[in-house]
Amino acid sequence: MSAYRDKDPRIHGIQSKIRVVPDFPKPGIMFQDITTLLLDPKAFKDTVDLFVERYKGKNISVVAGIEARGFIFGPPIALEIGAKFVPLRKPKKLPGKVISEEYVLEYGRDCLQMHVGAVEPGERALVVDDLIATGGTLCAAMNLLERVGAEVVECACVIELPDLKGRERLNGKPLYVLVESH
Protein backbone atom coordinates (compact mmCIF):
# COMPACT_ATOMS: atom_id res chain seq x y z
CA MET A 1 0.00 0.00 0.00
CA SER A 2 1.32 3.42 -0.83
CA ALA A 3 0.46 6.67 0.87
CA TYR A 4 1.09 8.21 -2.55
CA ARG A 5 -2.13 6.69 -3.74
CA ASP A 6 -3.89 8.04 -0.70
CA LYS A 7 -2.79 11.50 -1.85
CA ASP A 8 -1.90 12.79 1.59
CA PRO A 9 -0.83 16.37 0.94
CA ARG A 10 2.49 15.82 2.71
CA ILE A 11 3.61 13.15 0.23
CA HIS A 12 4.39 15.50 -2.62
CA GLY A 13 6.74 17.52 -0.42
CA ILE A 14 8.50 14.39 0.77
CA GLN A 15 8.98 13.00 -2.73
CA SER A 16 10.30 16.32 -4.01
CA LYS A 17 13.06 16.26 -1.40
CA ILE A 18 14.46 12.88 -2.38
CA ARG A 19 17.43 13.33 -4.69
CA VAL A 20 18.10 10.87 -7.49
CA VAL A 21 21.81 10.37 -8.13
CA PRO A 22 22.51 8.64 -11.46
CA ASP A 23 25.06 5.87 -11.80
CA PHE A 24 25.66 5.35 -8.07
CA PRO A 25 27.11 3.07 -6.80
CA LYS A 26 27.63 1.87 -10.37
CA PRO A 27 26.50 2.75 -13.91
CA GLY A 28 22.84 2.19 -14.59
CA ILE A 29 21.64 2.56 -11.01
CA MET A 30 19.51 5.62 -10.20
CA PHE A 31 20.26 5.98 -6.49
CA GLN A 32 17.46 7.30 -4.28
CA ASP A 33 19.23 9.66 -1.88
CA ILE A 34 17.24 10.40 1.27
CA THR A 35 19.92 12.65 2.80
CA THR A 36 18.35 15.64 1.07
CA LEU A 37 15.04 14.80 2.74
CA LEU A 38 16.82 14.95 6.11
CA LEU A 39 17.94 18.50 5.32
CA ASP A 40 14.33 19.70 5.25
CA PRO A 41 13.02 19.63 8.83
CA LYS A 42 9.38 19.87 7.77
CA ALA A 43 9.60 17.12 5.16
CA PHE A 44 11.58 14.87 7.51
CA LYS A 45 9.04 15.45 10.28
CA ASP A 46 6.17 14.73 7.87
CA THR A 47 7.87 11.45 6.91
CA VAL A 48 8.10 10.33 10.53
CA ASP A 49 4.59 11.60 11.30
CA LEU A 50 3.05 9.55 8.50
CA PHE A 51 4.50 6.36 9.98
CA VAL A 52 3.67 7.35 13.56
CA GLU A 53 0.05 8.08 12.64
CA ARG A 54 -0.23 4.66 11.06
CA TYR A 55 1.35 2.66 13.90
CA LYS A 56 0.49 4.51 17.12
CA GLY A 57 -2.03 2.68 19.25
CA LYS A 58 -1.56 -0.62 17.40
CA ASN A 59 0.25 -2.30 20.31
CA ILE A 60 3.56 -2.42 18.47
CA SER A 61 6.40 -2.87 20.95
CA VAL A 62 9.35 -3.28 18.57
CA VAL A 63 10.69 -1.13 15.75
CA ALA A 64 13.57 -2.93 14.05
CA GLY A 65 15.73 -0.76 11.81
CA ILE A 66 18.11 -2.00 9.15
CA GLU A 67 21.66 -0.64 9.16
CA ALA A 68 22.36 2.12 8.43
CA ARG A 69 19.58 4.25 6.94
CA GLY A 70 16.95 2.34 8.92
CA PHE A 71 18.68 3.80 11.98
CA ILE A 72 17.69 7.29 10.83
CA PHE A 73 13.94 6.68 10.52
CA GLY A 74 13.38 3.86 13.02
CA PRO A 75 14.29 5.51 16.35
CA PRO A 76 12.08 8.61 15.95
CA ILE A 77 9.15 6.31 15.09
CA ALA A 78 9.92 4.01 18.04
CA LEU A 79 10.13 6.92 20.46
CA GLU A 80 6.82 8.39 19.31
CA ILE A 81 4.84 5.13 19.43
CA GLY A 82 6.32 3.93 22.74
CA ALA A 83 8.26 1.01 21.28
CA LYS A 84 11.81 -0.21 21.71
CA PHE A 85 14.28 0.25 18.87
CA VAL A 86 16.25 -2.78 17.74
CA PRO A 87 19.16 -2.26 15.31
CA LEU A 88 19.69 -4.99 12.73
CA ARG A 89 23.34 -4.85 11.80
CA LYS A 90 26.04 -6.09 9.48
CA PRO A 91 28.23 -8.83 11.00
CA LYS A 92 30.57 -8.20 13.91
CA LYS A 93 29.08 -4.85 14.91
CA LEU A 94 26.79 -5.99 17.73
CA PRO A 95 28.81 -6.84 20.86
CA GLY A 96 26.51 -9.35 22.53
CA LYS A 97 25.20 -12.75 21.57
CA VAL A 98 23.52 -12.57 18.16
CA ILE A 99 21.49 -14.56 15.70
CA SER A 100 22.36 -14.21 12.02
CA GLU A 101 20.42 -14.42 8.79
CA GLU A 102 22.12 -14.67 5.44
CA TYR A 103 20.65 -13.18 2.31
CA VAL A 104 21.50 -13.09 -1.37
CA LEU A 105 22.93 -10.04 -3.12
CA GLU A 106 23.22 -9.46 -6.83
CA TYR A 107 26.74 -10.86 -6.55
CA GLY A 108 27.38 -12.96 -3.48
CA ARG A 109 25.80 -12.98 -0.04
CA ASP A 110 25.54 -10.74 2.99
CA CYS A 111 24.35 -11.22 6.54
CA LEU A 112 22.14 -9.39 9.04
CA GLN A 113 22.41 -9.84 12.82
CA MET A 114 20.22 -9.13 15.84
CA HIS A 115 20.97 -9.34 19.56
CA VAL A 116 19.53 -12.37 21.29
CA GLY A 117 17.15 -11.19 23.99
CA ALA A 118 16.31 -7.87 22.38
CA VAL A 119 12.92 -9.13 21.22
CA GLU A 120 10.67 -11.54 23.09
CA PRO A 121 8.23 -14.10 21.74
CA GLY A 122 4.84 -12.64 20.97
CA GLU A 123 6.00 -9.07 20.54
CA ARG A 124 4.50 -7.15 17.63
CA ALA A 125 7.18 -5.65 15.41
CA LEU A 126 7.76 -3.32 12.49
CA VAL A 127 10.74 -3.46 10.16
CA VAL A 128 11.93 -0.05 8.94
CA ASP A 129 14.34 0.85 6.15
CA ASP A 130 14.67 3.83 3.84
CA LEU A 131 14.01 1.82 0.68
CA ILE A 132 12.83 -1.57 -0.59
CA ALA A 133 14.42 -2.77 -3.81
CA THR A 134 14.53 -6.54 -4.33
CA GLY A 135 13.31 -7.18 -0.79
CA GLY A 136 16.24 -9.43 0.14
CA THR A 137 17.33 -7.40 3.16
CA LEU A 138 13.79 -6.89 4.45
CA CYS A 139 13.15 -10.59 4.11
CA ALA A 140 16.24 -11.38 6.19
CA ALA A 141 15.09 -8.86 8.79
CA MET A 142 11.65 -10.43 9.02
CA ASN A 143 13.21 -13.85 9.39
CA LEU A 144 15.32 -12.71 12.32
CA LEU A 145 12.28 -11.39 14.14
CA GLU A 146 10.15 -14.43 13.40
CA ARG A 147 12.90 -16.78 14.52
CA VAL A 148 12.67 -15.31 18.02
CA GLY A 149 8.90 -15.62 17.99
CA ALA A 150 7.92 -12.04 17.22
CA GLU A 151 5.05 -11.17 14.92
CA VAL A 152 6.05 -8.89 12.07
CA VAL A 153 3.04 -6.63 11.66
CA GLU A 154 4.33 -4.67 8.68
CA CYS A 155 7.42 -3.55 6.79
CA ALA A 156 7.69 0.22 6.45
CA CYS A 157 9.88 2.04 3.93
CA VAL A 158 10.04 5.59 2.68
CA ILE A 159 10.60 4.50 -0.94
CA GLU A 160 9.64 1.46 -3.02
CA LEU A 161 11.13 0.52 -6.38
CA PRO A 162 8.12 -1.46 -7.61
CA ASP A 163 9.82 -2.62 -10.81
CA LEU A 164 12.11 -4.80 -8.68
CA LYS A 165 9.09 -6.61 -7.21
CA GLY A 166 10.42 -6.62 -3.65
CA ARG A 167 6.88 -6.70 -2.33
CA GLU A 168 6.49 -10.24 -3.63
CA ARG A 169 9.45 -11.46 -1.55
CA LEU A 170 7.86 -10.56 1.75
CA ASN A 171 5.98 -13.85 2.20
CA GLY A 172 2.65 -12.10 2.27
CA LYS A 173 3.66 -9.60 4.93
CA PRO A 174 2.17 -6.17 4.37
CA LEU A 175 4.41 -3.39 3.08
CA TYR A 176 3.70 0.28 3.62
CA VAL A 177 5.62 2.87 1.62
CA LEU A 178 5.29 6.61 1.23
CA VAL A 179 6.59 7.06 -2.33
CA GLU A 180 7.24 4.91 -5.36
CA SER A 181 10.05 5.44 -7.82
CA HIS A 182 9.99 3.88 -11.26
Place this chain on the structure above:
Amino acid sequence: MFAAENGLKGDPRLQAISDAIRVVPHFPKQGIMFQDITTLLLDHKAFKDTVDIFVDRYRDMGVSVVAGVEARGFMFGPSIALAIGAKFVPLRKPKKLPGEVIAEAYELEYGTDCLEMHVEAVHPGERAIVIDDLVATGGTLSAAIRLLERVGAEVVECACVIGLREVQGQRRLDGKPLYILVEPREVDGCY
Protein backbone atom coordinates in the same frame (compact mmCIF):
# COMPACT_ATOMS: atom_id res chain seq x y z
CA MET B 1 31.85 18.32 30.67
CA PHE B 2 29.51 15.88 32.27
CA ALA B 3 25.81 16.68 32.47
CA ALA B 4 25.86 16.05 36.21
CA GLU B 5 28.28 18.95 36.65
CA ASN B 6 26.28 21.21 34.42
CA GLY B 7 22.82 21.61 35.84
CA LEU B 8 21.74 17.99 35.99
CA LYS B 9 23.37 16.96 39.26
CA GLY B 10 21.24 14.35 40.97
CA ASP B 11 18.90 14.10 38.00
CA PRO B 12 17.46 10.58 38.35
CA ARG B 13 17.24 10.24 34.60
CA LEU B 14 21.04 10.07 34.35
CA GLN B 15 21.27 7.09 36.71
CA ALA B 16 18.60 5.23 34.75
CA ILE B 17 20.40 5.98 31.49
CA SER B 18 23.68 4.70 32.92
CA ASP B 19 22.00 1.57 34.28
CA ALA B 20 20.42 0.84 30.90
CA ILE B 21 23.78 0.65 29.14
CA ARG B 22 25.24 -2.84 29.01
CA VAL B 23 28.95 -3.50 29.47
CA VAL B 24 30.32 -6.27 27.25
CA PRO B 25 33.81 -7.37 28.32
CA HIS B 26 36.52 -8.02 25.75
CA PHE B 27 34.70 -6.68 22.69
CA PRO B 28 35.87 -6.16 20.02
CA LYS B 29 39.07 -7.46 21.59
CA GLN B 30 40.64 -8.46 24.92
CA GLY B 31 40.81 -5.71 27.46
CA ILE B 32 38.10 -3.49 26.06
CA MET B 33 34.95 -3.08 28.20
CA PHE B 34 32.51 -2.23 25.43
CA GLN B 35 29.72 0.20 26.36
CA ASP B 36 26.68 -1.21 24.56
CA ILE B 37 23.91 1.36 24.03
CA THR B 38 21.57 -1.10 22.29
CA THR B 39 20.11 -1.99 25.70
CA LEU B 40 19.39 1.70 26.27
CA LEU B 41 17.37 1.68 23.03
CA LEU B 42 15.27 -1.17 24.44
CA ASP B 43 14.25 0.96 27.43
CA HIS B 44 11.76 3.40 25.99
CA LYS B 45 11.75 5.75 28.96
CA ALA B 46 15.52 5.88 29.29
CA PHE B 47 15.96 6.32 25.52
CA LYS B 48 13.39 9.11 25.49
CA ASP B 49 15.05 10.76 28.49
CA THR B 50 18.41 10.64 26.69
CA VAL B 51 16.98 12.47 23.68
CA ASP B 52 15.02 14.90 25.87
CA ILE B 53 18.12 15.96 27.81
CA PHE B 54 19.93 16.86 24.59
CA VAL B 55 16.82 18.54 23.16
CA ASP B 56 16.37 20.67 26.28
CA ARG B 57 19.98 21.77 26.06
CA TYR B 58 20.05 22.67 22.35
CA ARG B 59 16.54 23.86 21.53
CA ASP B 60 17.24 27.52 22.29
CA MET B 61 20.81 27.68 21.03
CA GLY B 62 20.04 28.54 17.41
CA VAL B 63 21.35 25.19 16.20
CA SER B 64 20.31 24.46 12.62
CA VAL B 65 22.47 21.37 12.01
CA VAL B 66 22.70 18.11 13.92
CA ALA B 67 25.54 16.05 12.45
CA GLY B 68 25.53 12.38 13.46
CA VAL B 69 28.49 10.04 13.16
CA GLU B 70 27.79 6.70 11.47
CA ALA B 71 26.29 4.47 12.68
CA ARG B 72 25.36 4.90 16.34
CA GLY B 73 25.16 8.67 15.99
CA PHE B 74 22.27 7.96 13.60
CA MET B 75 20.31 6.41 16.46
CA PHE B 76 20.28 9.59 18.53
CA GLY B 77 20.83 12.50 16.13
CA PRO B 78 17.65 12.45 14.02
CA SER B 79 15.30 12.54 17.01
CA ILE B 80 17.18 15.52 18.43
CA ALA B 81 17.15 17.27 15.04
CA LEU B 82 13.41 16.73 14.63
CA ALA B 83 12.64 18.10 18.08
CA ILE B 84 14.71 21.27 17.68
CA GLY B 85 13.75 21.91 14.04
CA ALA B 86 17.26 21.35 12.69
CA LYS B 87 18.46 19.40 9.71
CA PHE B 88 20.14 16.04 10.24
CA VAL B 89 23.43 15.51 8.42
CA PRO B 90 24.89 11.99 8.39
CA LEU B 91 28.69 11.76 8.57
CA ARG B 92 29.59 8.49 6.92
CA LYS B 93 32.32 5.99 6.16
CA PRO B 94 33.79 6.32 2.66
CA LYS B 95 31.76 5.55 -0.46
CA LYS B 96 28.36 5.49 1.24
CA LEU B 97 27.18 9.00 0.40
CA PRO B 98 26.12 9.25 -3.26
CA GLY B 99 26.68 12.93 -3.93
CA GLU B 100 29.71 15.19 -3.92
CA VAL B 101 31.54 14.81 -0.61
CA ILE B 102 34.40 16.19 1.39
CA ALA B 103 36.48 13.73 3.38
CA GLU B 104 38.49 13.95 6.57
CA ALA B 105 40.96 11.28 7.70
CA TYR B 106 41.45 10.39 11.34
CA GLU B 107 43.66 8.05 13.29
CA LEU B 108 42.70 4.70 14.67
CA GLU B 109 44.76 2.70 17.11
CA TYR B 110 46.20 0.90 14.09
CA GLY B 111 45.92 2.80 10.84
CA THR B 112 43.54 5.49 9.68
CA ASP B 113 39.88 5.79 8.74
CA CYS B 114 37.89 8.45 6.97
CA LEU B 115 34.66 10.38 7.51
CA GLU B 116 32.68 12.00 4.68
CA MET B 117 29.96 14.64 4.43
CA HIS B 118 27.90 15.87 1.49
CA VAL B 119 29.30 19.28 0.51
CA GLU B 120 25.96 20.97 0.03
CA ALA B 121 24.42 19.78 3.28
CA VAL B 122 25.69 22.61 5.46
CA HIS B 123 26.00 26.33 4.66
CA PRO B 124 28.55 28.82 5.96
CA GLY B 125 27.53 30.37 9.25
CA GLU B 126 25.21 27.57 10.31
CA ARG B 127 25.45 26.54 13.96
CA ALA B 128 26.01 22.81 14.35
CA ILE B 129 26.29 20.13 16.98
CA VAL B 130 27.99 16.77 16.47
CA ILE B 131 26.42 13.72 18.07
CA ASP B 132 27.79 10.23 18.67
CA ASP B 133 27.05 7.54 21.23
CA LEU B 134 30.48 7.59 22.82
CA VAL B 135 33.70 9.61 22.84
CA ALA B 136 36.95 7.75 23.51
CA THR B 137 40.08 9.39 22.14
CA GLY B 138 38.10 12.08 20.34
CA GLY B 139 39.62 11.23 16.96
CA THR B 140 36.30 10.70 15.19
CA LEU B 141 34.71 13.79 16.73
CA SER B 142 37.73 15.88 15.75
CA ALA B 143 37.33 14.73 12.15
CA ALA B 144 33.63 15.61 12.32
CA ILE B 145 34.44 19.09 13.64
CA ARG B 146 36.94 19.63 10.83
CA LEU B 147 34.39 18.62 8.17
CA LEU B 148 31.84 21.11 9.45
CA GLU B 149 34.38 23.91 9.83
CA ARG B 150 35.70 23.33 6.33
CA VAL B 151 32.31 24.32 4.94
CA GLY B 152 32.13 27.34 7.21
CA ALA B 153 29.81 26.08 9.90
CA GLU B 154 30.30 26.90 13.57
CA VAL B 155 30.46 23.81 15.78
CA VAL B 156 28.68 24.87 18.95
CA GLU B 157 29.22 21.65 20.89
CA CYS B 158 29.91 17.92 20.63
CA ALA B 159 27.38 15.75 22.42
CA CYS B 160 27.82 12.13 23.47
CA VAL B 161 25.86 9.78 25.69
CA ILE B 162 29.06 8.26 27.16
CA GLY B 163 32.50 9.77 27.71
CA LEU B 164 35.54 7.62 28.33
CA ARG B 165 38.33 8.12 30.82
CA GLU B 166 40.64 9.84 28.31
CA VAL B 167 38.27 12.75 27.98
CA GLN B 168 37.20 12.85 31.62
CA GLY B 169 38.25 16.17 33.02
CA GLN B 170 38.58 17.69 29.57
CA ARG B 171 35.82 20.16 29.11
CA ARG B 172 36.71 20.83 25.49
CA LEU B 173 37.74 18.91 22.41
CA ASP B 174 39.82 20.85 19.87
CA GLY B 175 38.55 23.99 21.52
CA LYS B 176 34.94 22.89 21.22
CA PRO B 177 32.78 22.22 24.29
CA LEU B 178 32.01 18.59 24.94
CA TYR B 179 28.76 17.55 26.65
CA ILE B 180 28.52 14.04 28.03
CA LEU B 181 25.68 12.37 29.93
CA VAL B 182 27.37 9.46 31.70
CA GLU B 183 30.68 7.79 32.41
CA PRO B 184 31.45 4.26 31.32
CA ARG B 185 30.98 1.44 33.78
CA GLU B 186 33.68 -1.13 34.37
CA VAL B 187 31.58 -4.21 34.68
CA ASP B 188 28.00 -5.36 34.84
CA GLY B 189 26.71 -7.45 37.68
CA CYS B 190 24.21 -9.13 35.42
CA TYR B 191 26.10 -10.01 32.28
